[in-house]
Amino acid sequence: MMKNKKNAFRVVWFVLLIWRTSFASAEDRFQVELIVFAQDMATTELFDQTRSEIQWPSQVVEVSALAQAATEQKSLSHVYATLSRSSTYQPIAHYAWIQVINEDSAGDAVRIQDAANVLDGFFQLERGDFLTVTLDLEYQPDPERFFRMSEARRIKFNEEHYFDHPKFGAILKVKMKDER
Template identity: 35%
Template sequence: MCRQRLLPLLTLLALALFHQPLTAADYRYHVEVIVFEHLNMNSSESWPPEDERPRWDNAQRIFAGDSDSRFNPLSSGSYRMSGVYRTLRSAQAYRPLLHAAWIQDGLPASRARAVYLESDGGQVEGQLKLEQSRFLYVDLDLIYPFGDRDGRYARIKERRRLKLKELHYFDNPVFGAIVRVTRAGG
């Protein structure tokens, strides 16, 4: 074979041998969540007493400074849903309770870890877990105590397939959450 033909063939062969397919961990995501209260709540639903409250002991507390390298909490200057937050804050029907964002690896369900969320003053508490498989999924589990300290709380617990860059709304008669996931850096 001629050297001119052999060199491109060897280059292609080397690329094919050393090419590693992308894994879920090769993807990094910007995850952002806003939680808000419905101020005009008019619900006759019954809510479980506080002693049945869920626990999130295994969730990563990235906003408390004990994060591992898979999670990078972001400062408010890096938030991408600030306009949504301002709209909710200026609306008479809603009161924002939590706005948080972080960068994390996309990992399969067997390795994914939830992020612990808590608003200032502990009004809202819960976790959000992002899972990467063929599709992206989010597991959201939040509680919001309400009423006159009578032990009632409202809960949002839902698993949902996500589309990147779209706003995903999670609803409850007492409070709601908006989640948006984009590629980190994009």
């Protein structure tokens, strides 16, 4: 009787161990959507940055190398359209991509760069106890001036998050991507 209980315990322990291992290595797909826009808000802040100060990670993936979200899957298109009609804001870029990120790890840093070369930087999403995003972007409206926005913060799925700088801003939304 004691031997059967020991064997049953070992089987249960083994099954739990395998289940935990597969759970810990689970990959999930995320849809990341990011809009970056210029703005010229009144400020008393002095900006004297004359060269790039981005703190680049060791490896960066081009956004074009990732699976792009279909136009009909973009949920911030209405925001982009509103910004486009505004005299205060000028949209610079609108990206939407699919990214695989393992549980309890950081995803690939994704380079964010526009076609006109006024925007450069990266986005990185990290999964842990919380979902954390790092955004390090520079807006260079002319060759002599750089404006940097660098921030790491916890975010929630399916919420719009606003990143602010007097000269430019970003709106971000991250959601789980269905396997279907």
